[in-house]
Amino acid sequence: MDFNGLSIDQAPPISAPVRFFVTAPIFGIIAGIFLLFSDSATLMSRYSIDAIVITHLITIGLFGFIMLGALTQMLPVLASANVPKIKRVALFSYLALFFGLLSMAAGLELSNSVLLWSASALLGAGFLVLIVSMLYALKGVKHFTASIKGMFTSLIFAFMIVLMGIYLLYGYAEDDVTQLHYIVANIHSVWAVFGFAGILIIGVAFQVLPMFYVAPRFKQFCKKRVVILISIGLFIWMLLSIYAEQYALYAKLWITTFFWAFATTVWIKFNKRKRPISDLTVWYWRSASIFLTLGSFLWIYDEFFKHEYIVMVGILIGGGFILSIMLGMLYKIVPFLVWFHLNALGYMTIPTINEMIDKRFARAQFILFIVALIGFVFSFYLPQILTPSALFFTVSMILLEYNMLGAVRIYRRTKKTKPDFDMSAFSTN
Amino acid sequence: MTLSNIKEYLTNDHRRCDDVFAQMEEKAHNSLSDAKELTQEFIADMERHFQREERIVFPEFEAKTGMVNGPTEMMRQEHAQMRNLMQQFLEAIENDDKDKFFGLSETLMILLQQHNMKEEQMLYTIVQQHLSAEAGHIVEKMNSLIVE
Numbered sequence: 006m007d008f009n010g011l012s013i014d015q016a017p018p019i020s021a022p023v024r025f026f027v028t029a030p031i032f033g034i035i036a037g038i039f040l041l042f043s044d045s046a047t048l049m050s051r052y053s054i055d056a057i058v059i060t061h062l063i064t065i066g067l068f069g070f071i072m073l074g075a076l077t078q079m080l081p082v083l084a085s086a087n088v089p090k091i092k093r094v095a096l097f098s099y100l101a102l103f104f105g106l107l108s109m110a111a112g113l114e115l116s117n118s119v120l121l122w123s124a125s126a127l128l129g130a131g132f133l134v135l136i137v138s139m140l141y142a143l144k145g146v147k148h149f150t151a152s153i154k155g156m157f158t159s160l161i162f163a164f165m166i167v168l169m170g171i172y173l174l175y176g177y178a179e180d181d182v183t184q185l186h187y188i189v190a191n192i193h194s195v196w197a198v199f200g201f202a203g204i205l206i207i208g209v210a211f212q213v214l215p216m217f218y219v220a221p222r223f224k225q226f227c228k229k230r231v232v233i234l235i236s237i238g239l240f241i242w243m244l245l246s247i248y249a250e251q252y253a254l255y256a257k258l259w260i261t262t263f264f265w266a267f268a269t270t271v272w273i274k275f276n277k278r279k280r281p282i283s284d285l286t287v288w289y290w291r292s293a294s295i296f297l298t299l300g301s302f303l304w305i306y307d308e309f310f311k312h313e314y315i316v317m318v319g320i321l322i323g324g325g326f327i328l329s330i331m332l333g334m335l336y337k338i339v340p341f342l343v344w345f346h347l348n349a350l351g352y353m354t355i356p357t358i359n360e361m362i363d364k365r366f367a368r369a370q371f372i373l374f375i376v377a378l379i380g381f382v383f384s385f386y387l388p389q390i391l392t393p394s395a396l397f398f399t400v401s402m403i404l405l406e407y408n409m410l411g412a413v414r415i416y417r418r419t420k421k422t423k424p425d426f427d428m429s430a431f432s433t434n
Numbered sequence: 435m436t437l438s439n440i441k442e443y444l445t446n447d448h449r450r451c452d453d454v455f456a457q458m459e460e461k462a463h464n465s466l467s468d469a470k471e472l473t474q475e476f477i478a479d480m481e482r483h484f485q486r487e488e489r490i491v492f493p494e495f496e497a498k499t500g501m502v503n504g505p506t507e508m509m510r511q512e513h514a515q516m517r518n519l520m521q522q523f524l525e526a527i528e529n530d531d532k533d534k535f536f537g538l539s540e541t542l543m544i545l546l547q548q549h550n551m552k553e554e555q556m557l558y559t560i561v562q563q564h565l566s567a568e569a570g571h572i573v574e575k576m577n578s579l580i581v582e
Contacts, residue, residue, distance in 0.1 A: 082548050085556040148559055216547040219456040279456035280543075281463040282536065341544045348515055357537030358544065 017077050017088075019346045019416070021095040025074025026339055027413060028103065030406035032066020035110075037399030045388035051315055052190070058110045064323065065106050065128070068202060071331040073098065073135055075338065076156070083212060084153045086142040094138050101131030113177060121178035125171050132167040136160050151228035155208015158232050162200030162239075169193040192243050194319075199260055200239050202327045204232055207267055214271070217337075218287075220278035227270070235263050254308050261301040268297040268326075284359075285367050289333025292375060296325020320381045332374065332405065336367060339409050343416045352419055361412040366404055373401035438570040440491060441558040447483045448550045454479055455546075459539055466527050466535060473527060477520045478581070484513045486576045494572060495561050505557050512549045516542060 039059050040048075047053045051060075077095050080086045088094055105127030112120030143157050169189050176186045211228050214220045242256030272294045275287060300321030307314040340358035347355050380394025454476045462469035492506040519542045526535040565572060 082551050083555070085552065148555060150555070212551070216452075216550070217543060219452050279453065279460070281456075281460050282540070284540075337544065341541070344541055345545065349511070353518060357534070357541045359533070359537035359540050 017081065017091045017095070019342050021091060022074040022078040023339065023342060023413060024095070024099055025070045025077075026335055027406070027409050028099070029067050029070040029074075029335075030402050030409065032062050032070065032106065033402035033405065034399055036062035036066065037395055037402055040395035040398060041392060043391075043395075045384050045391040048391075049316055049385065051194075051319070052187070054113050056316070058113050060319070060323075061106065062110060063328070064197065065102065065109075068323075068327055068331055069102065069132075071335060072202070072205060073102075075334065076139060077135075078338065078342070079209070080139060080142060080156070083209075084143060084146050084150075084156065086139075086146050086153075088135075088138045088142045091138075094135060098131045098135040101127045101134070105129075105131055109174065116177070116180075118178040118180075121174055125174035125178065128174075129167060129171045132163070136163050136167065140164070150212070151223075151232070152208045152212040155204055155211065155232050158236055159201050159205035159208060162196050162204065162236075166193050166197045166201055169196075188247060191246060195242065196239060198319075198322055198327070199235065199264065203264060204235060206327070206330050207235075208232060210267075210271065214274050214278075218275065218278040218282075219280050220274040223270070223274075231263055231267070235260060238263070254305070257305060257308065261305055265298055265301045268294040268301070285336050285364075285371055286333040288371060289329045289336075293326045293329035293333070296321050296329065296378070300326060314385075317382055317385055320378065324378050324381065329374075332371075335405075335409065336362065340412045343412045347416060347419050350420075352424065354424055355419055356415060361415055362408045363411065366408055366411075370401050370404040370408060373397045373404065377401060438573050439562060440565060440569050440572055441554075441562040443573050443576065444483070444487070444491070444558055445554050447486070448554065451476070451479050451483060451546075455539075455543070459536075462527075462532070462535055462539070466530055466532055470524075470527050473523050477523065480516065480520065482579065482581050484517070485581055486579055488513065489582075490572060490575050490579065491561060491565075494565055494568070498564050505552075505560075509549070509553065509557065512545070516545060516549070519545070 036059050039055065039062065043055045043059070047055050048059070050056060077088065077091060080088060105124050108120045108127060109124035111117065112124050140157065140160050143153060143160070146153055149157075170193060173186065173190055173193060176182045211223050215222045238256055238259040242253055242260060245253040245256050271290060275290060300318055303314055303321060304318045307318055337358070340361040343361060344355060344358050374397075377394045377398035380390050380397065384391035384394060454472065458469055458472040458476045461472050488510060492510070496502050496506055519538055522538050523535065523542075526532075526538060562569065
C-alpha cells in the first residue's frame with residue numbers, strides 16, 4: 006500500500022522549494038541589468054546573442070526556477086506523487102541549473118566554448134534529473150486527474166525542449182550554426198512557451214481556480230480534452246514548420262484558439278468566483294489573461310509580417326502571461342510555506358500569510374512590473390523607452406526579492422527566537 | 435443525502451464548507467459584526483466534518499488496515515491546525531479587526547484546500563476501497579452524528 010503522499014516526513018522540507026523561489030528574482034535582476042545595457046535594435050532580432058541571453062535568464066532563471074520549485078511542492082499535494090530522495094535531487098538540480106545558467110550567459114557573451122560546453126552539461130543534467138524524477142513519481146499515481154495529466158504532459162515537453170536546448174548550445178560551442186539550428190530553435194521556443202509553461206499553467210488552473218477562489222469548475226470538455234488537443238496542435242505545428250512552412254499558420258491558429266479560450270475562461274471564472282477577495286494574485290491572473298489574449302492575436306498577425314513582431318509576442322506571452330502567473334503564485338506560496346512549516350513545528354503566534362509581506366511593496370512591485378512590460382512592448386516603436394522600462398523591471402525584481410526574503414526572514418527569526426512553543430493544538434480533542 | 439459512497443459523501447461535505455466559507459467572507463467584506471453568525475455556522479460545519487472523519491471514518495479505517503500512525507494521524511494534525519486558526523476568527527470579529535480576519539481566512543483557505551486535495555486525491559480513495567462493504571452503514575452513521 007502506498008501512503009507516502011500523506012506522511013509528514015514525505016512533505017518536502019521547506020528549503021527544497023524556497024531555495025528556487027528566492028533565487029529566481031536574482032536572475033530577474035541580472036536580466037534587468039543586461040536589458041539596461043542593451044540597445045533595442047539588437048533585441049529586436051530574436052537570434053541576437055543579447056536577446057538569447059536575456060531570454061534565458063528570464064525563462065530558465067525566473068520561470069524555470071519558480072516552476073521547478075512549485076512542482077517539488079505541488080506534486081505531493083496535488084498528485085500524492087513523491088519524488089524519490091527529493092532533498093538531494095532538488096539540491097543537485099538547483100546547483101547545476103544555477104551554475105549552468107551563469108555559464109551559458111557568460112559563454113554566449115564571450116563566445117567561450119569551454120563555458121558553453123559546461124553550460125550544456127550542467128543545464129542538461131540539472132533539468133533532466135529533476136524532470137525524469139518527477140515523471141517517474143507521477144507514473145506511479147493511480148488516480149490521474151486533469152491537473153496531473155497537465156503536469157505530466159508539460160514535463161514531457163520540458164524533457165524535449167531540454168534536449169533541443171543541449172543541441173542548440175552545442176551549435177554555439179562548436180560554432181556550427183546551420184539551417185537546422187534555426188528550425189530547432191524555433192520549435193524549442195514555441196514548445197517551451199506553449200507546451201511546457203502553457204500546459205502546466207492550464208493544468209494547475211483546473212484545480213487551483215475552483216479550490217482557492219471558489220470559482221466555478223472547468224467544464225469536463227476542458228479538463229478531458231484541451232491538454233491533448235493543444236499537444237496535438239504543437240506536434241502538427243512542428244511537422245509543418247519543418248516540412249511545409251506555408252501551412253504552419255493553420256496549426257498556430259489551432260493552438261492559439263485554445264489559449265485565447267483559456268484566457269477568456271480565466272477572466273470569466275474570476276468574475277463568477279464566490280470569494281470576494283481581490284488581492285495581488287487576482288490582479289496577476291487578470292493581467293495574465295489580458296496579455297495572453299493580446300499575445301495570441303499578435304502571434305497570428307505576425308505571420309503576415311515576416312515575423313517582425315515575434316519579439317513583441319515573446320514579451321506579451323512570456324512576460325505578460327507566464328511571468329504574471331508565476332509571480333502571482335509566489336506571493337501565495339512562499340508566505341504559506343513559511344506559515345505552514347512554522348505552524349507544524351508548534352509555533353502558534355505567528356503572522357498570518359497576509360501579514361508576512363508588506364502590501365504596499367507588493368503593489369509597487371506589481372505596478373512597476375506591468376509598466377515595464379508595456380514599456381518593453383512600445384520600445385519596439387520608441388527605442389528610447391527601453392532604458393527606463395529596463396530600470397522599472399530591475400527595480401520590480403529587486404522589490405520581488407525583498408518581499409520574498411521578508412517572508413523567509415520571519416521563518417528564520419521565529420525559529421531562532423522561539424517566541425512560544427505551544428503544543429496544545431496537537432493535544433487530542 | 436442518500437449517498438452510500440464515503441468518498442463522494444465527504445467530498446460533497448468539503449464543497450459545502452467551501453460555499454459557507456465564501457458566504458462568510460462576502461458578509462465580512464461588508465461588515466465584520468454581520469458576519470458573526472455565518473462564521474459560527476462555518477466553524478460548526480467544519481467541526482461536524484472533522485468529527486465525521488475523526489470519530490467515524492478514521493477509526494474504522496485504522497481498525498481495518500492497522501494503519502494507526504499513518505495518513506489519518508497527519509490529517510488529525512492538520513485538523514488541529516485549522517481548529518486553532520478558526521478560534522482566532524471570532525477574536526478578530528470581537529476586536530473588529532478586518533485585516534486580521536482576512537489574514538486568517540486567507541491562511542485557512544490555503545491550509546484547508548491543500549488538506550482537501552490530499553484527502554480527495556488519496557485518502558478517500560483508499561478509504562472507499564477498504565470500507566466499500568460497510569460504506570452504507572458508515573454514511574448512515576455520519577448522517578446521524580451528534581457533534582460533541
